[in-house]
Amino acid sequence: MRWIIAIAAILAFAPARAEVSEIRFAQQFSMGYLQFNVMKHQDLLAKHVAALGLPAVKVSWVTFSGPDMMNDALLSASIDIASGGMPGLLTIWAKTRGSAQEVRGVAAMSQQPLLLNTRNPAVKTIRDFTNGDRIAMPAVKVSAQAVLLEMAAAREWGDAAYDRLDKLTFSLSPPDATSGLLAGGGDFNAAFTVPPFQTMQLRDPAIHTVLSSDELIGPSSGGTAWTTKRFHDANPKLYRALLDAMQEASEFIASHPKETVAYYAADTKMKIDTELMEGLLADPHFKYILTPHATLRWASFMHKVGRIKVAPASWKDLFWPEIHDLDGS
Secondary structure (H helix, E strand, O other), rough: EEEEEHHHHHHHOOOOOOOOEEEEEEEEOOHHHHHHHHHHHHHHHHHHHHHOOHHHHOOEEEEOOOHHHHHHHHHOOOEEEEEHHHHHHHHHHHHHOOHHHHHHHHEEEEEEOOOOEOOOOOOOOOOHOOOOOOOOEEEOOOOOOOOOOOHHHHHHHOHOOOOOOOOHHOOOOHHHHHHHHHOOOOOOOEOOOOHHHHHHHHOOOOEEEEEEEEHHHOOOOOOEEEEEHHHHHHHHHHHHHHHHHHHHHHHHHOOOHHHHHHHHHHHHHHOOHHHHHHHHHHHOOOOOOHHHHHHHHHHHHHHHOOOOOOOOHHHHHHOHHHOOOOOOO
């Protein structure tokens, strides 16, 4: 009994285990994750880490073109915070639910329409695609674009034919897909990408839109961030600082579009039409908020067609508790 009391006393006065000294973010080629661009350029995480009395934390960033490799990196502990569309989060949540590697969402990041564009004048609706067409998207099967195309196919031909157009799709980063579509004459003639690339494509009069996510499922959370139970549970203060930094970045985007676009252009290292992007940020269809919306629309479809084996009963099942006080759906 004495040794039990002694151990308890030692544990009671032992210092708490230190939180990690580095946090590694993964982001994608999209306007859906602008909070990360703002956080990087304004060093917002360092600001909120200091406000909570934590030691300085090293912040590193890596870019992926889709959620599949990003999720692999997250589960192998190569990164700490992943970002992507709702299907990417739902896929890894369903696979890890209840396990030691459980993954849930940190928060939503944005709402924005996703457009399927083509330069084939014969394609007016998805019904017009033939075996001669090819559709580029960030990642087949698991990306938001892949699932949206399946939703559209199910609506057009019935649930049993949800994957009817999958054979036409292949993985390509949004910048490369845009370059190829604008150049024409390549081995594909359609692209389902992200802003601002989809809008850049439409400046070519030979390119038109076939499908919009807003028309298909209405406004919904596009960009999201997620992390493992391991990271969430072991770093409560750093996790709080992360959410605070994301919220400040969201407010900055709303009030400083020009600076936000400059940050994005610097990070992508691409020639970006800054006026075009600033116009998109002024569009009411583009919102940068941490509150998740319409998550169950994605989950219901993916579960119905077997993309995930279990569906969340509530949006709160899909996200860590720190944002459960938000008015999500």
